[in-house]
Amino acid sequence: MDASIKKIVARYPDEKSAIMPVMQHLQRENKNFLSEDAMDQAASVIGCSKSKVYGVATYYTMFNTQPVGKFHLQVDTCVPGFLHGADAVVEHLEKKLGIKAGETTKDGMFTLSRVQDLGSCATGPVIQVNDRYFENMTLAKTDALIEALKSGKEPENDPSMTVISKCGVLLNDRTQKDCRTIAFYKKNGGYQSLKKALTMKPADIIEEVKEAGVRGRGGAGFPAGMKWSFLPKNDSRPVYLICNADEGEPGTFKDRQIMEFNPHLVIEGIAISAHAINSKKAFIYIRGEFNWIADILDAAIEEAKKDGQLDNVDIVVHRGGGSYVCGDETAQIESLEGKRGNPRVKPPFPANSGLYGCPTVVNNVETLSSIPYIIQNGAAGYKKFGNPNNFGPKIFGVSGHVNKPGIFEYPMGTPLKEILEAAGGVKGKLKGVIVGGLSVAILTAQEAETLILDFDSCVKAGTALGSGGIMVVNDTVSIPELALRTIEFYHHESCGQCVPCREGSLVIEHKLHDLVHGKGKIEDIDLILHLTANIKGLTLCPTGEAFAVPIQAMVTKFRPEFEALVKR
Amino acid sequence: MSKTIIINGKECVFDGNKTVLQIARENGFYIPSLCYHEKLGPASKCRVCVVEVDGIRNLQTSCSTAATDGMKITTDSPRVLEAQRMVVNLLLANGNHNCMICEKNGDCELQDAAYHLGIELPAFVVEEHEDKDDSGAFIIRDGNKCIQCGRCIEACNRLVVNEVLDFGFRGGHTQVVCDGNKPMGDSSCVQCGECVQVCPVGALIEKKAVGKARSWEIQKVRTTCPYCGVGCQQELHLKGDQIVRVKGVEGAKPNDGHLCVKGRYGYDFIYSKERLTTPLIKKNGKFEEATWDEALDLVADKFKQIIKESGPDAIAGVSCARSTNEDSFYMQKLFRAAIGTNNIDHCART
């Protein structure tokens, strides 16, 4: 076994967990291609069957089991990309390179692919070239990118967008060049909370977090302190903490803002939380596409270790392989154990039997990043932001048809209107808003008028706050087309375990495709509603609901648009 | 202590830890199920076995729901049937299920579900067909009929531990693969057929049975495998006096449905013209047919003669691995007690 592979394997309590990092390493060493030999090598290193390795490699989109061009151009055409005009970029590239999406140029230089959400929603259209992002693309910039790649120059990325922090808790001043360094972080009071926390009893930290009422920012809004208190007492097994940095919900690009520019905040949050739940080993499960952010985290962890900050916990950054469902906590645990990212049946819940069958807590990046502030300022300080039962600062991401898309750290309970104004107002005439990432019900312009952005108010309004990824849709957009993009995402991402999700998403996609292309029938609309109604609550994991809800809302709220597509 | 659950108003008594599906089956209620197999346990994947449980909002998969005392279950409400119908329709929509020419016709769990739910034709059709894999010596794989229940994979990895099969790809593209997606015949598969044994549909079938008989023409005969001393229990599927296929007997000792490639597929020899049907005695350099009495007398005489001339240790016995424990016991008894030598061994040891 060569030394670099040995080093990868040594990071994990169980070598099976190394299967993805080992394959990522082998693929990188071999022109971005994971050959049969490489898979066989991975199987023998890990000690598992060939079919298991093949199953893992083909589950995740980022493993190339077929050779790809020197530059793999991956254009995000999911909903936010679609709203930002990504299709024009694809068409332009097809013409320019003389290939269709999914093909490679004859000289082996470029492979072009349409891909699903890349988590760059406000800075779309975005093209991922191998493992680098190029954001805010226009057709002219696309031309320049291709020329630069051809001539071997290092192209520049422009990730600019609006960034406003009203609370100043989670986002730092990213205009400062050294904003990522531990020196900058400590200059602004960083690691003081950890110091304080280490003098506190774990139970007291949990109490404080409970008192602050911080609700999980991963989408479900489950109270973090309560989740921690579910861990079994007097148990001899090790406890694991997983920081969920998968950020896969279309419209969501908030966690990366913390990790990329303020990495020590999430690291401090993890260290404090690990102390609170008596965990000695924590993982940051970051989506594989955010490779450069994972590097930033790795570097920051090294810095923190050298500075003596991480004596109580070992933090491992684990890169995913391209899968939305791996954002689900049980799928994430499976994936971290080196398997296909299939969600587990609950119960048992991770608190009792999670990673390697041990007690495990999974929390979102933003949730964990709130912990240092709570320790420093007490629950009372945290509760200055927001409304009862919905406290704290929240990062909202706004993409789609606004004049200044970007990222907004505002108190929970801020009216949607205020956020949209901060984002430069709606471009054109508002048709609908999706406020919580793609899996929540769309609101009509009228419904959106008075919406308050917190967990409870959104539920009352018939939608959900979810991840706080706000997508604004103006009247140039056809809702059936939006629905088609939506179902294409979920069908592409379905893990394929259970029938209602795997086959249901396929049939809905076909029917919406027919409708959008003028081949649909009125019965198709009713069939879609029949399917969405029955799929809700019938699937093994919440993904079924994650598409049934938005599709049902789009069809019922904008039904005349669907009917108008049926030729009489 | 016995516990009771109520299924569709009927009190059902049970002992120990059981699932709702197990109790329903014991009490004669049909609940469609596809991914669950008694031997493999619940997988909770197909979602067709859902029922209403009093006090729980969502429908619950009966295969994985542990029964608790006093639980009230409904298996036949419109809501349950609508969900079950949708699941079966979805499976039919994206496969190629032409029961008329399918080997599984009449013995298929998907067909049973469709029948009980009154689905005449799939309500919607999406066609994406793939090729069959008939590269295996004895097994044909037909992905168009596969419902991705995973039973074969669990069986191959967990029961027979041959670790050939797994799921490859994802979502709608999910399919069962052998090794790194090789044709079965080029893979490390040993053709034990355990995957075929547990497949609920016609996605894995016995090559030798194709076109031989419809399920209702078949007579099932239980027997013991003649190949080795394990004594696996077999169920022969016969049409007339011809074997169409061989299944392992589920729930029976010692094999609980497993068979090896010989036991499951190596039955042609019984129809071989070259098969010996009488003892043969070599006379003048040529084998001639003889009766058992002649043959046994000859052997006994020769044994006696050898013992007289050279002592009993001039004789040795090797017992056949195909014999049962009892036969092997008699064999050593014969050599030790009757012939008087310890020269006795067994072919599987040599």
Ligand SMILES: Cc1cc2nc3c(=O)[nH]c(=O)nc-3n(C[C@H](O)[C@H](O)[C@H](O)COP(=O)(O)O)c2cc1C
């Ligand atoms: C399909 C699916 C995708 C999810 N994706 C994410 C994700 O990208 N990031 C995340 O933090 N939580 C995601 N979740 C929620 C997690 O399962 C889990 O609830 C969350 O990480 C818990 O953290 P929190 O309590 O701090 O919110 C997802 C859930 C599902 C069902």
Ligand code: SF4
């Ligand atoms: S609903 Fe089922 S198929 Fe869909 S992602 Fe969840 S487990 Fe997989």
Ligand code: SF4
């Ligand atoms: S697998 Fe079952 S449902 Fe499908 S064609 Fe064969 S008998 Fe019919």
Ligand code: SF4
């Ligand atoms: S025949 Fe046996 S070894 Fe081959 S795939 Fe099936 S279960 Fe596995």
Ligand code: SF4
């Ligand atoms: S081949 Fe049969 S047992 Fe295997 S997944 Fe498909 S339907 Fe299930």
Ligand code: FES
């Ligand atoms: S039999 Fe219960 S979910 Fe498949």
Ligand code: FES
């Ligand atoms: S199988 Fe008959 S002697 Fe071994």
